[in-house]
Structures are given as C-alpha cells and as structure tokens.
Amino acid sequence: EAGVAQSPRYKIIEKRxxxxxxxxxxxxxxxxxxxxxxxxxxxxxxxxxxNNGVVDDSQLPKDRFSAERLKGVDSTLKxxxxxxxxxxxxxxxxxxxxLQETQYFGPGTRxxxx
Amino acid sequence: xxxxxxxxxxxxxxxxxDVSMNCTSxxxxxxxxxxxxxxxEGPVLLIALYKAGELTSNGRLTAQFGITRKDSFLNIxxxxxxxxGIYFCAGPDSTGANSKLTFGKGITLSVRP
Numbered sequence: 118e119a120g121v122a123q124s125p126r127y128k129i130i131e132k133r134x135x136x137x138x139x140x141x142x143x144x145x146x147x148x149x150x151x152x153x154x155x156x157x158x159x160x161x162x163x164x165x166x167x168n169n170g171v172v173d174d175s176q177l178p179k180d181r182f183s184a185e186r187l188k189g190v191d192s193t194l195k196x197x198x199x200x201x202x203x204x205x206x207x208x209x210x211x212x213x214x215x216l217q218e219t220q221y222f223g224p225g226t227r228x229x230x231x
Numbered sequence: 232x233x234x235x236x237x238x239x240x241x242x243x244x245x246x247x248x249d250v251s252m253n254c255t256s257x258x259x260x261x262x263x264x265x266x267x268x269x270x271x272e273g274p275v276l277l278i279a280l281y282k283a284g285e286l287t288s289n290g291r292l293t294a295q296f297g298i299t300r301k302d303s304f305l306n307i308x309x310x311x312x313x314x315x316g317i318y319f320c321a322g323p324d325s326t327g328a329n330s331k332l333t334f335g336k337g338i339t340l341s342v343r344p
Contacts, residue, residue, distance in 0.1 A: 157240075159334025159336055159337055160274065160334050176331075208273050210273070220276070222272075222274050222275070224272050225272075225273050
C-alpha cells in the first residue's frame with residue numbers, strides 16, 4: 118500500500134512570496150490533515166478535512182493560509198504571503214476514519230522563508 | 232488547549248541500555264499515543280493506549296497509560312542504533328471522532344554504538 122505522498126520535499130522562498138504544498142493521501146482515506154511542525158516542537162494541526170469538507174480549521178491563520186480538497190482526494194495548502202515565522206515542516210496525514218490513532222503521516226515539506 | 236509535557240528535550244544512551252520516557256498533562260486524556268519521527272520523515276505510530284493502567288508492548292517497546300490518566304510512560308529495552316529519533320506523546324484533546332491531536336514537544340534520543 119502506497120503511503121501519503123507530499124511535494125515538494127523542500128522549498129526556499131523569500132518573505133512575502135507565495136508557496137503551495139500538495140498532498141496525496143492513502144487511497145480510500147476519507148480524512149486528511151495538515152500539520153505545521155516548527156523546529157523543536159510537535160506537530161500542530163492546521164486543518165482537517167472529511168472528504169472535501171472542512172471539519173476543523175480553528176488553528177489555521179486564515180489571513181494568509183488556505184487549503185482545499187476539491188474532489189475529496191488530493192489537497193493543497195497555500196501560504197500567501199509568507200512570513201519568516203512560517204518556516205517549518207508541513208506534514209500531511211490521512212486516515213480511513215476520523216480516528217486519531219489511525220493517522221498515517223507523509224514525509225513532510227520543509228519550508229524555509231528568508 | 233491541553234498541553235503535554237515531555238522532558239528532558241534530549242537523551243543520550245549507550246547501545247544496549249534501557250531508556251524510559253514520560254509524558255505528563257495537567258488534564259485528563261482518554262487515549263495516549265506514542266510516535267517516533269526519524270530525520271526527514273513524518274511521525275510513525277508506535278503504541279496506542281486506551282485504558283487507564285493499560286500496559287502494552289510492541290517488540291522492545293513498552294508503554295503504560297497512567298492510572299490518573301494524566302501521564303504515560305514509554306520504555307525501550309536493549310536500545311540499538313536505529314532507535315535514534317524523536318519520540319512524541321500525543322492525545323486527542325477531547326472525546327469524539329473529530330477531536331484534534333495534541334503533541335508533546337518530543338524527546339530526541341541518541342544512541343551511542
């Protein structure tokens with residue numbers, strides 16, 4: 118079974134630029150999560166989708182971050198404009214059900230904002 | 232929101248030694264999860280605990296769900312170099328299918344050959 122795929126794996130941008138990350142979950146997984154992991158911290162949930170609907174985006178900085186999962190499969194996370202403090206690893210995870218212990222994480226996208 | 236506390240931030244042990252990590256919270260958790268994250272990868276679930284007092288093993292790993300439901304322990308026996316990584320505890324911050332996971336800050340484990 119293929120795992121969660123993410124691209125790109127690394128991205129370096131300057132502040133105020135835009136960036137987008139892509140995630141392809143495990144086939145058949147209805148729930149998709151985006152996390153932000155700042156160096157030295159545990160992952161923090163940004164947004165959770167159930168199929169193509171948003172379940173929880175309470176910790177998403179909506180003035181600059183947006184995410185979509187239009188067909189209930191792949192998802193994109195966008196930052197516009199980026200700030201220095203957005204430098205982090207962005208992890209995508211998916212699960213068959215919305216049960217936390219069934220989440221499988223992708224390898225993450227490492228973002229550096231200069 | 233709820234917080235999970237893990238300390239120390241880093242641990243250094245000799246290959247073959249046992250190591251114990253704990254995770255504490257000021258509030259009750261009904262599920263405790265332990266993850267390992269290797270460099271350049273996402274976290275991988277090691278053990279899930281669902282009941283206070285539960286003791287669960289997975290190979291050389293043993294984890295316990297504290298009786299008070301405010302703590303959990305992970306033990307690694309006879310450590311080997313591939314045990315290197317960051318170990319996170321995590322738990323859902325409320326009951327229900329859509330509760331989000333809270334993670335501790337993690338403990339970075341180094342194993343000297």
